[in-house]
Amino acid sequence: MARTQVVTGQVEDLHLVGLTKRFGTMTAVDALDLTIPAGSFFALLGPSGCGKTTTLRMVAGLEDPTEGAILIGEQDVTQLRPYQRPVNTVFQSYALFPHLDIFENVAFGLRRRGIKDVKKPVEDMLELVELGAMARRKPGQLSGGQQQRVAVARALINQPDVLLLDEPLGALDLKLRRQMQIELKRIQTEVGITFVHVTHDQEEAMTMADTVAVMNNGRIEQMGSPVDIYENPRTAFVANFLGQSNLLPGQVVGREDGVTVISAHNATFRIPTARVATDGDSVVVGVRPEKVTVRAKDRAGDLSGRNVLEGVVTDASFTGLSTQYLVRTAWGQELQVFSQNLSADDIVRLGDDVVVSWDPIHSFGLDGASDLHAGMDKELLALQSGDEPAQVG
Amino acid sequence: MSTPTVDRAVAPFDPRDHVAKKPGAVVRGLRWVREHIIGIAAVLALFYLFLPIAIVVIFSFNKPVGRQNVAWNEFSLDAWTNICRDPTICESVGVSLQIAFVATIIATLLGTLISFALVRHRFRGRTATNLLIFLPMATPEVVLGASLLALFLNLGAPLGFGTILIAHVMFCISFVVVTVKARLAGLDPRLEQAAMDLYADERSTFRYVTLPLVLPGIISAGLLAFSLSFDDFIITNFNNGTLVTFPLYVWGAAQRGIPPQVNVIGSLMFFGALAIVVIAQIVGAARRKK
Numbered sequence A: 001m002a003r004t005q006v007v008t009g010q011v012e013d014l015h016l017v018g019l020t021k022r023f024g025t026m027t028a029v030d031a032l033d034l035t036i037p038a039g040s041f042f043a044l045l046g047p048s049g050c051g052k053t054t055t056l057r058m059v060a061g062l063e064d065p066t067e068g069a070i071l072i073g074e075q076d077v078t079q080l081r082p083y084q085r086p087v088n089t090v091f092q093s094y095a096l097f098p099h100l101d102i103f104e105n106v107a108f109g110l111r112r113r114g115i116k117d118v119k120k121p122v123e124d125m126l127e128l129v130e131l132g133a134m135a136r137r138k139p140g141q142l143s144g145g146q147q148q149r150v151a152v153a154r155a156l157i158n159q160p161d162v163l164l165l166d167e168p169l170g171a172l173d174l175k176l177r178r179q180m181q182i183e184l185k186r187i188q189t190e191v192g193i194t195f196v197h198v199t200h201d202q203e204e205a206m207t208m209a210d211t212v213a214v215m216n217n218g219r220i221e222q223m224g225s226p227v228d229i230y231e232n233p234r235t236a237f238v239a240n241f242l243g244q245s246n247l248l249p250g251q252v253v254g255r256e257d258g259v260t261v262i263s264a265h266n267a268t269f270r271i272p273t274a275r276v277a278t279d280g281d282s283v284v285v286g287v288r289p290e291k292v293t294v295r296a297k298d299r300a301g302d303l304s305g306r307n308v309l310e311g312v313v314t315d316a317s318f319t320g321l322s323t324q325y326l327v328r329t330a331w332g333q334e335l336q337v338f339s340q341n342l343s344a345d346d347i348v349r350l351g352d353d354v355v356v357s358w359d360p361i362h363s364f365g366l367d368g369a370s371d372l373h374a375g376m377d378k379e380l381l382a383l384q385s386g387d388e389p390a391q392v393g
Numbered sequence B: 001m002s003t004p005t006v007d008r009a010v011a012p013f014d015p016r017d018h019v020a021k022k023p024g025a026v027v028r029g030l031r032w033v034r035e036h037i038i039g040i041a042a043v044l045a046l047f048y049l050f051l052p053i054a055i056v057v058i059f060s061f062n063k064p065v066g067r068q069n070v071a072w073n074e075f076s077l078d079a080w081t082n083i084c085r086d087p088t089i090c091e092s093v094g095v096s097l098q099i100a101f102v103a104t105i106i107a108t109l110l111g112t113l114i115s116f117a118l119v120r121h122r123f124r125g126r127t128a129t130n131l132l133i134f135l136p137m138a139t140p141e142v143v144l145g146a147s148l149l150a151l152f153l154n155l156g157a158p159l160g161f162g163t164i165l166i167a168h169v170m171f172c173i174s175f176v177v178v179t180v181k182a183r184l185a186g187l188d189p190r191l192e193q194a195a196m197d198l199y200a201d202e203r204s205t206f207r208y209v210t211l212p213l214v215l216p217g218i219i220s221a222g223l224l225a226f227s228l229s230f231d232d233f234i235i236t237n238f239n240n241g242t243l244v245t246f247p248l249y250v251w252g253a254a255q256r257g258i259p260p261q262v263n264v265i266g267s268l269m270f271f272g273a274l275a276i277v278v279i280a281q282i283v284g285a286a287r288r289k290k
């Protein structure tokens, strides 16, 4: 047993340096460079199969990296066995020991490190996850949500430098999931340990994490605070995977005063140059559906200074909170518009000729070579593209 | 199960039709059979399985006329109070128990190790081993017994306890491997990974997670090996030399007439096995309740 003493208080940054994992010829994790600050709630977000679990398993020591290194603070842990690392994991399937009761499951890590007096810490930990009454039950007798909390308690009690959570809420129903998100966030704030939370649920990542890294095909596409990556997506994948986006490919016709002017489909669009992710002349103009206003063409009002497009409403669905429109442009593209139900005057109807417009500061520009469907919800994509074969990046 | 729908298709649906009518006696009878068919089948199957055992137990209380214990004569506890009247019976039981005990330990130990190797490691010859391990189960016992005898004779090995033991370990191993392998294959590897993640080194992981989870499989493999060894006749008959095991004794006695003591020993074995199962169930239930 390498670690006999828990180091408390002194939590360290986690560094991944050129971390790569290949299975045969398939690269699951591709030269990941990442620093996860001590004490942060870090979310690794990406579609299923993008290499999230593999990354976590390498950090835990359950998978050998093909290349690269893992450091905790100054210490290189790449070659250490899993039981020698100050890291604990909440497994995707919980992996609770079925032959041990809840108390012994939680006490497991302490006992293996030769700690004699486990009663108090285990009871405190069960209290923290509100399972004190369940101490003598077997895992099979608990509900999914309770098992999930046991898995968290079993890992947390060891006060690791880093807690790895692999889609810990994936098996729970929606209501319980929301509840557990708040719960986990509370626990993390309370204990101050670095949480690396893996999920494919963008809403979960954004509500819980301080920092979100969006992963795709074994690489980090973009990393930042939830607000930052939502408002300033740098790739089509991020623009589509986090929320939804309207994307219009175009050409740069001018750059002046910090504003880039782009022409697409005989219309011109303005984007703050700081929000354009490329220096090239081919740029995709993007805007989030909730940033767009839609007005009947004959009552459009003053649109000066805004980015403007014309179209016909082909779909309108009222959701109470907002109305979601599809507006078909002259060249056949369907734009999404989410409109808050502010006043009955604003409502446009199916078949109306409309003008959609948005403030240029809400535009973002992506590299013109992007696959516009990258990261899109596959079902949504199938809906939008009709019979065309779906091309998903 | 839904109620019978006899006359629904004819007329358009009218709820009143379905309230008033009572099904006839035949329909009710059929329905009763349909609802209880599984119970009836179970009772018949159990009857079929337990009838021979019941006969064995009943005739252990018989006082046979003459040598053959096949016709009921009169109730008696003679056989039960005087099991070892013919000392060779008890000697043969002793021999069988010894062989079964030692063979079980060796076969369970080796078989468990083989299962771990086959499930956990990729090595050259693994597929071949997987196949070969099945051979003793698939080969007719007569063939096994005869070829083992030929082997022992060629080697000049003296027939007796040792040769019987070797033969029993050989065929028991296959069953142990199959049983333990099934249990191991069903063991989620993430449990062991979780243990490693929670500061258990390889040895502690085996001791506190792997072994407790595989143990039920190992125990049932052991019990299976024990009963296979205890009642083996064919292979033993080739390789026993002059040593007489219980099945061989029964076979020999059958020529002259089987004494009711054999029924007593048979009954004891049956109730012994039953007791083990019942105790295991009770202990299991108590542990779950705790």
Ligand SMILES: Nc1ncnc2c1ncn2[C@@H]1O[C@H](COP(=O)(O)OP(=O)(O)O)[C@@H](O)[C@H]1O
Binding pocket: A023, A028, A046, A047, A048, A049, A050, A051, A052, A053, A054, A055
């Ligand atoms: N042990 C393995 N052998 C071969 N391929 C694997 C193995 N583990 C994962 N992969 C592959 O690596 C890719 C990434 O897997 P994973 O990290 O589990 O993705 P995620 O957790 O993001 O869904 C997948 O394509 C998966 O099929």
Ligand SMILES: [Mg+2]
Binding pocket: A049, A052, A053, A054, A092, A166, A167
């Ligand atoms: Mg995964």
